[in-house]
Each structure stands twice: as structure tokens, then as C-alpha cells.
Amino acid sequence: MTGLSSKAEEEFSGLLPADASASAKLFFEQFQRAGLPGRRVESWHYSDLRTRLRVVPPVAHAPDEAARGVARHKLGASERLRLVTIDGFFAPELSDDFSGVAGIEISSVGEAEFFGGAADPMLDLNAAFSRGGFLLEIGVGARVEPVIEIVALAGAETDRSRFGRNLIRLGAGARAAILETRDEGFAGFGDSALFIELGEDSQLDYACRCRETAGVEVQTLNVMLAARAKLRAVSLLAQTPFLRRQFFVSLGGEGAELQLSGAAILGRNDHADLTMVVHHNAPACVSRETFKYVLGDHANGVFQGKIIVPPHAQKTDGKMLCRGLLLSDDAAMSAKPELEIFADDVACGHGAAVTKLDAQQLFYLETRGVPHIEAEKILIDAFAADVFDTLASEGLRDVLRQDLSDLLGEKEPAS
Amino acid sequence: MIEIENLHVAVAGKKILDGLTLKVEDGQVAAIMGPNGSGKSTLSYVVAGRADYEVLDGSIRLDGVDILEKSPAERAAMGLFLVFQYPLEIPGVATMTFLKAALNAQRKARGEAELPTIEFMKQVRAAAAKLNISQDMLKRPVNVGFSGGEKKRMEILQMALLEPRFSILDEMDSGLDIDALKTCAEGVNALRGDGRSFLVITHYQRLLNFIPPDVVHVMSRGKIVKSGGPELALALEASGYAEYAEGAAA
Amino acid sequence: MAAVQQTVDTVKTLDVDAYKYGFTTEIESEKAPKGLNEEIVRFISARKKEPEWLTQWRLDAFKRWRTMEEPRWARVDYPKIDYQDLYYYSAPKGTEGPRTLADVDPELLRTYEKLGIPLSEQEILAGVQERRVAVDAVFDSVSVVTTFKEELGKAGVIFCPISEAVQSHPELVRKYLGSVVPVTDNYFATLNSAVFSDGSFVYVPPGVRCPMELSTYFRINEQNTGQFERTLIIADAGSYVSYLEGCTAPKRDENQLHAAVVELVALDDAEIKYSTVQNWYPGDSEGRGGIYNFVTKRGDCRGARSKISWTQVETGSAITWKYPSCILRGESSRGEFYSIAISNGRQQVDSGTKMLHLGKNTSSRIISKGISAGRSQNTYRGQVFAHRKAENARNFTNCDSLLIGDQCGAHTVPYIEAKNSSALFEHEATTSKISDDQLFYCMQRGLEPEEATALIVNGFVRDVLQQLPMEFAVEAQKLIAISLEGSVG
Ligand SMILES: Nc1ncnc2c1ncn2[C@@H]1O[C@H](COP(=O)(O)OP(=O)(O)OP(=O)(O)O)[C@@H](O)[C@H]1O
Numbered sequence A: 001m002t003g004l005s006s007k008a009e010e011e012f013s014g015l016l017p018a019d020a021s022a023s024a025k026l027f028f029e030q031f032q033r034a035g036l037p038g039r040r041v042e043s044w045h046y047s048d049l050r051t052r053l054r055v056v057p058p059v060a061h062a063p064d065e066a067a068r069g070v071a072r073h074k075l076g077a078s079e080r081l082r083l084v085t086i087d088g089f090f091a092p093e094l095s096d097d098f099s100g101v102a103g104i105e106i107s108s109v110g111e112a113e114f115f116g117g118a119a120d121p122m123l124d125l126n127a128a129f130s131r132g133g134f135l136l137e138i139g140v141g142a143r144v145e146p147v148i149e150i151v152a153l154a155g156a157e158t159d160r161s162r163f164g165r166n167l168i169r170l171g172a173g174a175r176a177a178i179l180e181t182r183d184e185g186f187a188g189f190g191d192s193a194l195f196i197e198l199g200e201d202s203q204l205d206y207a208c209r210c211r212e213t214a215g216v217e218v219q220t221l222n223v224m225l226a227a228r229a230k231l232r233a234v235s236l237l238a239q240t241p242f243l244r245r246q247f248f249v250s251l252g253g254e255g256a257e258l259q260l261s262g263a264a265i266l267g268r269n270d271h272a273d274l275t276m277v278v279h280h281n282a283p284a285c286v287s288r289e290t291f292k293y294v295l296g297d298h299a300n301g302v303f304q305g306k307i308i309v310p311p312h313a314q315k316t317d318g319k320m321l322c323r324g325l326l327l328s329d330d331a332a333m334s335a336k337p338e339l340e341i342f343a344d345d346v347a348c349g350h351g352a353a354v355t356k357l358d359a360q361q362l363f364y365l366e367t368r369g370v371p372h373i374e375a376e377k378i379l380i381d382a383f384a385a386d387v388f389d390t391l392a393s394e395g396l397r398d399v400l401r402q403d404l405s406d407l408l409g410e411k412e413p414a415s
Numbered sequence B: 001m002i003e004i005e006n007l008h009v010a011v012a013g014k015k016i017l018d019g020l021t022l023k024v025e026d027g028q029v030a031a032i033m034g035p036n037g038s039g040k041s042t043l044s045y046v047v048a049g050r051a052d053y054e055v056l057d058g059s060i061r062l063d064g065v066d067i068l069e070k071s072p073a074e075r076a077a078m079g080l081f082l083v084f085q086y087p088l089e090i091p092g093v094a095t096m097t098f099l100k101a102a103l104n105a106q107r108k109a110r111g112e113a114e115l116p117t118i119e120f121m122k123q124v125r126a127a128a129a130k131l132n133i134s135q136d137m138l139k140r141p142v143n144v145g146f147s148g149g150e151k152k153r154m155e156i157l158q159m160a161l162l163e164p165r166f167s168i169l170d171e172m173d174s175g176l177d178i179d180a181l182k183t184c185a186e187g188v189n190a191l192r193g194d195g196r197s198f199l200v201i202t203h204y205q206r207l208l209n210f211i212p213p214d215v216v217h218v219m220s221r222g223k224i225v226k227s228g229g230p231e232l233a234l235a236l237e238a239s240g241y242a243e244y245a246e247g248a249a250a
Numbered sequence C: 001m002a003a004v005q006q007t008v009d010t011v012k013t014l015d016v017d018a019y020k021y022g023f024t025t026e027i028e029s030e031k032a033p034k035g036l037n038e039e040i041v042r043f044i045s046a047r048k049k050e051p052e053w054l055t056q057w058r059l060d061a062f063k064r065w066r067t068m069e070e071p072r073w074a075r076v077d078y079p080k081i082d083y084q085d086l087y088y089y090s091a092p093k094g095t096e097g098p099r100t101l102a103d104v105d106p107e108l109l110r111t112y113e114k115l116g117i118p119l120s121e122q123e124i125l126a127g128v129q130e131r132r133v134a135v136d137a138v139f140d141s142v143s144v145v146t147t148f149k150e151e152l153g154k155a156g157v158i159f160c161p162i163s164e165a166v167q168s169h170p171e172l173v174r175k176y177l178g179s180v181v182p183v184t185d186n187y188f189a190t191l192n193s194a195v196f197s198d199g200s201f202v203y204v205p206p207g208v209r210c211p212m213e214l215s216t217y218f219r220i221n222e223q224n225t226g227q228f229e230r231t232l233i234i235a236d237a238g239s240y241v242s243y244l245e246g247c248t249a250p251k252r253d254e255n256q257l258h259a260a261v262v263e264l265v266a267l268d269d270a271e272i273k274y275s276t277v278q279n280w281y282p283g284d285s286e287g288r289g290g291i292y293n294f295v296t297k298r299g300d301c302r303g304a305r306s307k308i309s310w311t312q313v314e315t316g317s318a319i320t321w322k323y324p325s326c327i328l329r330g331e332s333s334r335g336e337f338y339s340i341a342i343s344n345g346r347q348q349v350d351s352g353t354k355m356l357h358l359g360k361n362t363s364s365r366i367i368s369k370g371i372s373a374g375r376s377q378n379t380y381r382g383q384v385f386a387h388r389k390a391e392n393a394r395n396f397t398n399c400d401s402l403l404i405g406d407q408c409g410a411h412t413v414p415y416i417e418a419k420n421s422s423a424l425f426e427h428e429a430t431t432s433k434i435s436d437d438q439l440f441y442c443m444q445r446g447l448e449p450e451e452a453t454a455l456i457v458n459g460f461v462r463d464v465l466q467q468l469p470m471e472f473a474v475e476a477q478k479l480i481a482i483s484l485e486g487s488v489g
């Protein structure tokens, strides 16, 4: 409850179409009750959306031919199998034909059809506005070898509000590697949701690279793991004017395993907030959260992690690590790694550190002839890249490594 | 050729090198011996260009060029190499990545082309085999989790790859077992000749048995207090440093 | 192994009755009427014969307080407090004005004797030789006696009830009161500013090393009475003082409110060591009764190279809401926080610290050990902040939690905020239970489960116990064992 409603909240209210479904209206009311989260809401303290989102751009429409043209231009060619969304709408015309690939089923969805997930106002807002996402299903026991890529692009050439909402579901024992590339451009507002449901014994490698996120953007991931399912997920963030990427994970079956990692390479006035709530809802689950921040210029990095262990989740093994590397005096890092534990037979821990580059290591590299700037890049790369190692898929690791090295290549030398 | 003249150095406001003068000719192997804390490591760090050392007076010239204003990397590109007494661990940086970055940076600085990856791998493997360094060690991050002896061998491996014209070996022998000592010394000796010179810092004659020096210097309280031939090292082994310590105090 | 044997012995001598300070003292007292309004504030101020500025200060605080809301962010849960159903002032009869031991009611002296607090100047704290401790004994709303005043006076150290300091050193009180914890700081601090009754005042002049430990012993006796003490300690340039604080209260079925404010000021090169053993009545096993301990403690390292160190052993209270903090303003100043927080029964603890690095080269260290047993909830909440200008700020934090039994909760909520690239912050936390292997090993050597548990817990908290002055460390060790009684089934 944030008291008075903000101008943006009222604008949202005006944007909701009069013929919106009953459930959309219900979600919107829920959003309205909580209001746009800001610094007075504990879990949004470091990302004051209420202040950042002053004006709400018009809601994006389903893509027309012009929009598809814009997106197609940006898409280029690739060897990977791709699923494309434009302004949050699934675009089969630009996507590859998956009919030949065994075990994959792709369908369009209209209004929000899958619910659940966390109680979060931005997720409610997404449910109220979203239209036309996709459902990607990997069938029971299917092993999909090639990397599947989801590409989120912009079609509109002016500021828009986008509300993509997609679902990835793996049947029991299925395996897949999915790359998500979010490249919707700097314009507008984004409030997307991705649901991931992993059946028993299934395994998913998932990597997301977020570049050029919207002026103000919230990405919500709702993840559910059944017994013995494994998710290895990595996020690589860069060029994020104001991004909140939040994960709500439920380890719902005994023996499920989560590796949640990420690296944020930020400069300029970038703000990136990685927030995660990991609920160990069953005994003997394992989770590892590892996040690295490289912060230059006026960048602001935020890490919030919470491991929750209810009384019945005995034998929980949860460890969280967050490290920030500050390269500039104007950069800032805030970290809040929380443990909330109600079961006694657990081994949980977290570590957080904020440091600068190690002068001794730099010197050692330099005595080997590596110039200062190069040496810095090598150390930064090493600092960030080890989060990729949690992925089992070599293909995904290579993509991220290449991205990271491109990013560092562009980087201005740190002073 | 390296020439150090009247070098005065302070660290954290404390004077450590006190008018040190030393010359190592091309092709020469010079040994430095001296009690703990006399400033041997300090000397090697200053020559390599580590920050935080305040050079109050004096000069260091490499082949006639004053290097005091040069960065550590520039010095390395000029052929200077330091075997650290305590090699650093660099978590996350793969040894191969590190070696390649170093080699190519130096080649680039000298205007040479980058080494093709295949050629590079071949060279590393060959050098590693000679030093009994396993492929597994090469796969790990730089020095991370290595034993003291393994770290030293990794230092020598780097030296073998970079083929420096001027090397400082700061207690290369510490932490090495007798076989590893032999292997490492062979690595050093293989580079001898071609006008390469070495400054070998050690406490023990044993190393000098394997790497026979041309000259031996005794260092005490931040300067060279005596110089002589290989026999000086033998004399020190018998009598210790007492004489020099007192001499310096008087 | 001597230490181990000692712990075992200690555990063996434990009282059967877990809370042994639960008796009441039958003594006549004078109370202000129940409830809180401007009249009561004036009443308290008049009782203490305070100057006009202080009365006004209290009234301003009261006005402000009425506009504020009780904080709700901590992980504690309690029914709404009826602030009009409390007594805000209660004093044993005949305790007005400064006193010596001879003037003190013998019943009161017996009370302190029973509590193990020697008020006679010849005696010393139980079990420790040749260490003298000056004591300020606060009973409900007033200080009943302060020992060793004269001897301290010779060294120039002022140690007296704050009500007395208002009369004898008004300039010091006026200069520093509210300068660390502003009147408007938070709901409970503002309430305290309006109605604070007594507490200790310490001033250590430049260059003086205080010749003995100073301590204040707080006792709540009356029913339905809040205790609102206020402590102010000023260590002038180059001085040193070690201050201890202890607290107990009788067993009562209703909850009692304790909302204290402690302000520390360390000038250039000064050092203050502040230790607390908090053993307020925790309530019974069903959660009836117990103290609400809502305390604001803050130290200001105002001078260069100054140092403030907080050590706390928290075993009592139904609810603890307490964050002893350091403002590291002076260059190269240092803050430390060492804490053991034990919760059992239905206790709720939300405690931790704040280290605010404002000056250059400031450093801080946090070691927190939380132990939850029974049906208790134990939260560590700590903030470490480096300002843009706090070059080379350093923090090391280690907070470990131990769970005993499967009905309790242990939570860790750190806030780490760095706005400076030369800052170096390290934070580690773990939550675990006592390992079965360790227990088995101890038991195989003949220890009962409870002894084994106490032994292991003592090992777990050792880093912090070492920070306590000797006499407190012994007492704290006993307390820890007592607090955990009945937690192993
Ligand atoms: N950063 C520093 N701050 C203060 N003193 C230093 C620093 N570095 C070196 N020293 C001091 O300088 C002196 C010389 O140290 P150095 O390491 O050069 O000795 P050394 O001759 O290599 O000794 P050893 O034989 O033990 O390796 C020692 O007294 C050492 O403590």
C-alpha cells in the first residue's frame, strides 16, 4: 500500500481497454491495491519504480507488417532455431519452423492463460495487459540437442509499453538448452513475465542476455521445479538504463536443484537490480545463487536474494554469493542477501563482497608484459565469466563468453 | 645489461634500499645472497616496477635505457622477467588464457605478429613437459591451489615461454624438492647464452651448484657490501652473515 | 581442555529454575498517574527539578511522538501496546537527590545482593579478584545509588545518574544530549526523549584512562511500568572507558515496555567499550509476559582515530528490537559490534547493527552469533554503508546462526551499500544446526545431551565472549547455558 496513487498508476488505469476480460480487470485491481512499488516497499527499496516511471507510453499493439519489417531487419541470420516475439507478441512469421524438431510443441496464447507465480504488483500488471505470448513445450522424455533461441525484439518505432508473457514447460525427464536474447531497444516501458515449469527429472539450461533494455523495465521469472528437476540459469546484463530482473523460484519436489547465476556489466547511468526469492518447498533441494557485478561510471548495481526454508524442507543446502567490483568512484553497489530459515537440519549460507581490482594481481600480469588496460580486462573477464561455468551446455557458455568479451572490448579503459 | 646505480628506496616511509649499486653484464649470471629482510625482494620489485615503492634517488637502466618511468608491462616487453618469491594466485583466470595474453602482448609490443593458437599450444605443451607440469595444471586457474613447488615450476614455465633477456629469480629454490630444483635449474640453464643475463637471489649454495654464478654479491641493509667469485658463496655457507651485519651496523 | 571442563562444571551447577531473577521487591513506591500526556511529561520533568530548556525539549519530543507511527518493519509480532495503560514514572520512596550508600533503603540493597550486584565499595563482582567496578543502580525510574563516585572524581571522571548531571553539569548534558540520537530519530527514541527518567551519565576528560570499569544495573520492579532510561557517555580526546550494562526484571504475566536510548560520543583518539548482558524476563514457555526491549543505541565516532566497540549478550526479553550502531565520522575511526543473541521459548529477537562509514580510512567489524531454540524467532539485521567520501572504508562481517530444534527460525537480513570504489566490504553468513557428529563425539566422552549442546554453543560464541570483560564473560557463559535449558529433547 503506497497511499496516494501516482500519475503513472492513473495512466495505466486509462490504458486498460474497456472490453478487458474479467480476469484482466481482477489483476488490475490487485495491482492498484498494491500500487507501483517504490522505495517505501522493502523489497523495492533500491529500485524506486514509482519515481522512475513518470509517464506510461501507449500499450504496444500486435505487430503489423511495418513492425515485422523493423524486427526482421534487426533479426539478421542465425544458425540457431529461433522463436521471435515483437513488442511482446509471438511472431510465428519471423520464427523458425519447429515442426521438424521432435519433442517440441509451440503454440500461441491469447490473453494471460497461465497464472500463479508470486504475489507481485508488476506481475499482476503484466497479467492485466498481456496479449499474445507463446507456450513452448518440450515433451516427456524429449532430449532437444540444438540450442533454442528466444529473441525479443521491438517493432514499434516510438515508445511503447510491452507486456510479454510466455511459458516454457519441460515434461518429465525432458532436456533442453534455451537462449533468450532480449533486445527490444532502449525506448519505452517493459513489464514482461516468463514462466518456467520443469517436470520431474527434467533438466534445463537457460541463458538470458539482456542488452538495451527499455528505459524502465521489469522482468519477472516464475520458476517451478518438480522432484529432481535441474535448472541451470545464467543472466548476462549490460546496457540497462533501469532494469529490475526478478526471480521467484519454487523448489517444489524433493531433490530439485537450482543454479541461478548472473553477471551485470554496467556503465553510464545504468541501474540493474537482480532480485530473487528462492523457496525451498521440499526436502533435500539444493540451490546456488551466484551473482557478479562490474560497475563503472555512475552505474548502480543491486542484489537482493532471499532463501526461504520452511519447517518441512529439511536437508536443504542453499548458498548465495554476490560480489561487486567497483571501477569508479561514482558507481554504487547495494546487496541484501537474506536467509529465512525455519528448519533445523540445513546448511545455508551467503557471502557478499564489494571490492576493487586487486592491485597485486594487476602487477603480476603487468610484469608478464600485459599492458595495464588489458590486464584489467583479463581480471574483469575472469571475475565475471566464472558464473557461466554453471551451465552444462557448452553452446550456451560459448555464446555468453563471446558476449562478455565483446562487452569488455567495447569498454572504455577504467581510470 | 642492467645497471643499478646508487638506488635509494622507501616503502611506507621506511627506507629499505640504501644506495645500492649493481651491474649485471650481458650473458652473466650474478647471485645475490643476504640475510632475511636485507631488501632482496624489494630490489626485485623495484626493478620490475611495482607501485608503492618510492624511489628516492638513483637509477635503473636496462641496455642503457632508464626504466624508472616505465610501466611494468613496458619493462617486461623490454625483456625483463621476475620469478616471484611468492607467486600470486589469480582465481578465475585460466592458465592458458594468461600465458597467451602475456606472450602476445609482448610480441605485439615488439612489433611481432601474434602466435597462431596451434603453435602457441605446441610451445606450451613442450615447455610444460620439460618441467613436469601436467596438462591438468594448465587447465586450472593461474596458480590457484598449486603447491609451493608447483607455483615455482609455473614461474619457470612462463620464463621458458617468454625467453626474457634479463631474469630475476627471487628465491626460486624455496619450496622446491630436490628433483624439481634440478628440473627448474635445467629450465634456467637452457636459456643461458645468447647474451641473456640472470640475477639469482638465494640463501643456499645448493641452487648455485645447479646454476653456477659468474659473480656473487652480498647484500645487507639495503646495499651490496661485498662482491666476489663463486667461492664467496661457499665462504658464506660456512660462516654466515654475521660479519656483514656487524660491518653495516658499525 | 581446562575451558571445556569449566564449561561442563558451569552447566552442572545450573539452577533448576531457568530465570532466577524473577523475584519482586516489596517496597513502597511513588508513581505518576497512569497514562501519557503533557501533564505527565511535565510531572517527570518537575520531579527531576529540570531546567526550562529540558522541559521544553521533552514537550517538543512528546508533540512529535504523537504524530509518529510505531515501526513495523522488524520481524517481530506483538499485540498493540496501549500507551495509556502504563506508568511512566515509578520511584522507590525516599530516593530524591544524590545519595550515598548509607541513605539507601536496606530492602533495595538486599535486592541487588540477591541479583549478585555488589553495591558496597569493598566488594567485588562474584568470582573475580581485585577488579573494582563502579555501579550505578537504576531501580524502575530512578537511580538509587552510584558507587565509587569520589574515587572516580579524583581522576576527573564524572559518573552519576543523568538526572544529577542535568543539575551538576548542565553545559555537558545540553551540548551532547540528543546529538547522536536526535529527538526525532524513531518512534521509541522520541518516546524516550519525552519521558526518560534516569540512566547514567559518563564524562571522561581528555587523556584520562578511566581507572575502573563503570557499570549500570537496570532493574524493572513495578507492575505496568515502562522503563525509559537514557545513557550518555562522552569520551573526550585521548580518553578510554569501558562500560558495562546489565538488566533484569521480575516474572510478571503482562508485558512490560523498556525503551531506552544510549548515546556515545568519542572524540579524537578516544575509545569507548560498551558491553551489555541483557537478561530481562523473557516470558514463560507459552509466551506470557516478558519485557519488550525496544532500544536505540548509537555511538558517534566524532573524532579522528576514535573507536567504539559494542559487545552484547542478549538472552532475555520477550521481544528485542535493538541495533547498536556506529557513525564513523572521524577519519580512521573504527566501529565494532560483537553480539550473541539467544532466543528460546517464544522469544522474538530482531537485532543487529549499523556501521555508517562517512570518514576516510574508517573500518568496522561485525561478529554476530544467533542461536534459536524452542519456538523462538531470531533475526540478524545489519547495515553497512560507505559514503561516497569514505575512501578506503573497510568492513568485515561474519554472522552465523545456529538452530536447535525444528520449531524455531533463524533469519539474516544484511544491507550492504557501497558508494565508493575504494571500499572493501566482506560479508559471510552461515546457518546450520549443531552437527550430530559433534554431539555424538561429546556424548561418547560421557556428556549429557544438554551439556554437550552447551559446550558446543560456547564454542560457537567464543569469538564474542572473548570480547567481554572477564567478570561478564563468566556470567554470560552461565546465562547461555541457562537460556538453552529445555531446548534439547
Ligand atoms: N610494504 C612494506 N611496508 C613496510 N615494510 C616493508 C614493506 N615491504 C618490505 N618491507 C620491509 O623491508 C625489509 C626488506 O624486505 P624484503 O622483502 O626486500 O627482504 P628480503 O631480503 O627479500 O628478505 P627474505 O630473505 O626474507 O626474503 C623488511 O624489513 C620488510 O619488513
Ligand SMILES: [Mg+2]
Pocket: B040, B041, B042, B085, B170, B171
Ligand atoms: Mg625476499
